[in-house]
Amino acid sequence: MDKDKIDYYRRLGLKITPQRLAILEYLEGNTSHPTAEDIYRHVSEKFPSMSFATVYNTLEALKEKGLITELNIEGGRKRFDPNPQPHHHFVCTKCGKIIDICKSLDLKIQNFDQMGLIIEKFQIFFYGRCSKCK
């Protein structure tokens, strides 16, 4: 990872340790929506002494900075999504694959103020069959 990017993370208030760097590198451009375990397995190849606590720690820090999103999808475990642009998700009900749906979807979100609600963001989960499973 280049210095500019590291400086960017630092300016956000993240201390950059080698472990964190490895996690950031693994997440960068990753569209597989990994679980904490996926991240642990991958990064601990490079840092065999690394613990889960560090993974969760780092993920929590990244979440606070808005660099990743936590996805809670049926199946229990949390998944982490480093895609910074607003998007939605398709979940294959057979194989479990999660696909980013990046197209912007027009949604009439008027009338929420009448209900006294202020919407900050919304997230859509589509469920169905992916091209391999249909």
Next chain:
Amino acid sequence: MDKDKIDYYRRLGLKITPQRLAILEYLEGNTSHPTAEDIYRHVSEKFPSMSFATVYNTLEALKEKGLITELNIEGGRKRFDPNPQPHHHFVCTKCGKIIDICKSLDLKIQNFDQMGLIIEKFQIFFYGRCSKCK
């Protein structure tokens, strides 16, 4: 609960035990999106000997019959929603309250077939502030 309703559940293939009845009664019309623990706490007042296994058992059976939906919302624990009509959810990012959004939302879900995806259903989570927290 009246006999007709019980018969309805029986015809779905559910054996109706007193514990299950109590769970069904608790869920009927319930819009609080309870966790398994909420259900356990409430029903165990009537059946102090009841175990969590029975709660999870029953919820699993109801889920299979399509009578309830499982919601996975940030925070880790599963929530259960007995509202049978298609709807979406608003989650208050401050107090955690979950509100049903029952209005039908037009969503252009064309083009998914071009991506090779077959959509069975979709679910929208809105995040923001509720009337008390804004």
Next chain:
DNA sequence: GTGTTTGCAAAGAATTTGCAACGAA
């Protein structure tokens, strides 16, 4: 009677915590 459900206790998965040692800035 038959097969399912219950309750218990124990196991299991996923995540979080306490704390001493370490290391980035």
Next chain:
DNA sequence: TTCGTTGCAAATTCTTTGCAAACAC
């Protein structure tokens, strides 16, 4: 030097399982 991070192990939290007894139908 300072304060946040790491690694370890243990603790928590939430959910599931195995099995004998009880129960619905």
